[in-house]
Amino acid sequence: MSLTQLNYQDLNHPLSFAIIDQTTYNWSQELRYINSNALAGYRNLFTAGFQYFGTQQNNAQQQNLGNAVAGALLVNQIDQSYNYGLYGENVFNVTPTVSIVTGGRLQYSYRAVRDRLMSDSDGNNSNSINFFGATPKVGAIWQITPTAQIYGNASRAYQPPILLELTAPGNLSGNLHELNPTTAWQFEVGTRGTIGPRVTWDFSVYDYEFWNEIQNVNVQPFPGAPFTIPLFQNIRRSRHVGIELGVDVQLVKDIARLTGLGQAGDELRSRVAYTYSNFRFVNDPVFNNNLLPGAPEHFIRAELRYENALGFFIAPQFENVPKAYPVNSTNTNSTSAYDIYGIQMGYTYKPWNMTVSFQGANLANKSFISAVVTDDALGQSFFPGDGRGFYGGLQWRY
Numbered sequence: 509m510s511l512t513q514l515n516y517q518d519l520n521h522p523l524s525f526a527i528i529d530q531t532t533y534n535w536s537q538e539l540r541y542i543n544s545n546a547l548a549g550y551r552n553l554f555t556a557g558f559q560y561f562g563t564q565q566n567n568a569q570q571q572n573l574g575n576a577v578a579g580a581l582l583v584n585q586i587d588q589s590y591n592y593g594l595y596g597e598n599v600f601n602v603t604p605t606v607s608i609v610t611g612g613r614l615q616y617s618y619r620a621v622r623d624r625l626m627s628d629s630d631g632n633n634s635n636s637i638n639f640f641g642a643t644p645k646v647g648a649i650w651q652i653t654p655t656a657q658i659y660g661n662a663s664r665a666y667q668p669p670i671l672l673e674l675t676a677p678g679n680l681s682g683n684l685h686e687l688n689p690t691t692a693w694q695f696e697v698g699t700r701g702t703i704g705p706r707v708t709w710d711f712s713v714y715d716y717e718f719w720n721e722i723q724n725v726n727v728q729p730f731p732g733a734p735f736t737i738p739l740f741q742n743i744r745r746s747r748h749v750g751i752e753l754g755v756d757v758q759l760v761k762d763i764a765r766l767t768g769l770g771q772a773g774d775e776l777r778s779r780v781a782y783t784y785s786n787f788r789f790v791n792d793p794v795f796n797n798n799l800l801p802g803a804p805e806h807f808i809r810a811e812l813r814y815e816n817a818l819g820f821f822i823a824p825q826f827e828n829v830p831k832a833y834p835v836n837s838t839n840t841n842s843t844s845a846y847d848i849y850g851i852q853m854g855y856t857y858k859p860w861n862m863t864v865s866f867q868g869a870n871l872a873n874k875s876f877i878s879a880v881v882t883d884d885a886l887g888q889s890f891f892p893g894d895g896r897g898f899y900g901g902l903q904w905r906y
Contacts (some may be wrong), residue, residue, distance in 0.1 A: 509540040522576035524735050525677070526569040526583075536561045551601040556594075563589040563671060584625040585633070589671045590618040599649075609647040609661065616640050617668040619684055621675060637674075637684040641666030641691070656701025665692040669722060669740070678727050678739025688720040688742050698752075708756040716748040723800075725837075725883035736885050745790035746800060753782045763814075773817030781809045789837070798839045801882040804829045819856040825849065835880045835889040843890065846876035861905040869897045 515534040521527070540557035565587040571579030597611030620636035647661025668689040673679070679686060698712030721743045726736040757778045765772040785807075787800040799805075808828040815821035826849055832842040849872060854865030870876075870893070878893030 509542065511538040511540070512536070522572055524572065525729065525737065527572050527576060527578050529568045529570070531566040533564045534562070547600060553599040554596070555598075556596040559591070559593040559595070561589075561591040563587075565671065567675070581625065584623075586622040586624065587671050587675055588618070588620040588622070591668075592616045597645075605651040607649040607651075609649065610645070612642065612644040614640075614642050615666060615668075619669070619671060619674055621684065635684045639668035639689050641668070641689060653701065655703070656699070658697075658699045660697040661695075663694045665694050665716070666690070667722075673722055673740040676740055677729070677737035678725075687722060687740060690718060690720050690722055690742075692716050692718045692721075706758040708754075710752070710754045712752050714748070714750055714752075718743070718746040718748065720744070721746045723837075723883075726881055726885060728885045734886075736888070743789060743800075744792065747788050747790050749786045751782070751784040753780075755780050771817050775815060777813045777815075779811045779813065783807045795837045795839075798837060799834050801834045801836050801839075802880055804831070804833045804843075806830050819858055820854075821856070822851070822853040824851050836883050841887065841889060843877045843880060846874065846893075848872070848874055848876060848893070863901075863903045865901050865903070867899045867901075869899065870895060872896075 513534075513536045515532075517530075517532040517534075519528065519530045519532070521530075536559070538557055538559045540555065543554045544552070546552055567583060567585050567587050568581065569583035570581050573579040593613055593615045595611065595613040597609065599607050599609050601607050617639040618636065619639075621634060623633040625633075643664040643666050645661060645663030647659065647663075650658045652658060666689060669687040673687060674684050694714065694716050696712055696714040698710070700710040702708045722740050723743050725739050725741065727739050728735075729737050755778075759776045759778055761775040762772040763774055763776060783806070785803045785805055787803050789795045789798050789800065791797065806829065808826075808830070810826045810828075811823050813821060813823035826847065828847040829843075830845050830847075832845055834840075834842050848870045850867060850869040851871065852865060852867045854863055856863040873896040875895075876893045877890045879891040881889050881891070
């Protein structure tokens with residue numbers, strides 16, 4: 509099996525400190541081999557492959573003299589990123605219902621900046637760096653029923669810095685060796701499955717132990733600057749512990765027939781998605797065991813959806829962050845808790861598989877914080893969420 513991807517992006521973005529002009533090319537290729545032949549009389553699935561991802565960015569930046577008028581050329585460079593990976597995974601059924609999963613990946617990564625603005629004699633900023641990592645994994649899957657399973661796994665993770673992190677405005681020292689790759693041990697157990705048409709669930713608990721996690725902070729480029737620029741740095745040790753839960757339950761079916769108001773085939777379903785995220789520094793010399801900024805500890809989305817046999821549906825919706833979360837590493841500045849409500853309704857014309865829908869969001873027009881900038885030197889950390897809004901859409905599946 510062979511998979512190919514190509515992407516082109518052209519960006520011209522006036523900012524207060526510069527006008528950014530970037531042309532970015534992304535491409536990838538994957539070759540995959542799959543063998544499902546039995547092994548020693550037992551079911552076995554072996555997958556192996558090679559992946560290649562490449563990026564080249566022509567990166568130019570000029571002074572912004574005001575009103576997006578371009579001034580002197582500040583940056584003129586070619587940024588390059590190449591990633592090569594060999595991977596393999598084997599799923600061996602030791603019994604008809606229990607599988608052992610083993611696998612691993614070898615990855616080589618190359619990052620380079622080719623400076624076209626300066627010469628060698630006056631400070632050429634060309635630089636390159638290589639990364640290499642190996643990531644084994646092992647796990648087990650127990651198929652407790654034909655439609656439900658329990659699973660667990662442990663794996664090593666390895667993530668070298670990306671070009672954005674190495675060449676961010678706050679990291680432009682010409683030295684690509686300032687950031688170390690992130691490594692981690694990942695442990696996860698969970699269960700997923702269905703019970704007839706009524707219940708679907710997906711539940712997992714995880715613990716990710718990180719070394720050199722890459723953190724974004726936003727610093728002033730010079731004293732008194734009215735703006736900040738992004739800078740990326742390594743955290744010596746950190747830990748991500750969390751829970752992910754999704755449940756879809758059919759509460760009632762054939763309501764219209766039971767009440768004598770219509771034909772059978774309608775249903776009322778409840779859908780809930782919940783995440784718990786406890787992300788912390790681990791014995792940090794500055795921040796001790798503080799929470800890592802930017803992630804809500806609890807996040808809940810819920811929907812109650814009624815749909816009839818003719819294709820009409822209506823779904824009240826709810827989103828809740830019940831607890832404030834910090835936006836800086838000192839944990840001295842935090843967001844506010846919020847809950848917002850909305851509704852979606854529409855009609856699906858089933859012979860064409862076409863859906864027309866309308867949505868009302870944040871119906872109470874509440875003020876809330878929808879996103880944050882972490883560790884901003886000026887304390888400009890909050891992005892407000894949208895107020896009351898109404899939207900329409902058309903979807904056609906074929």
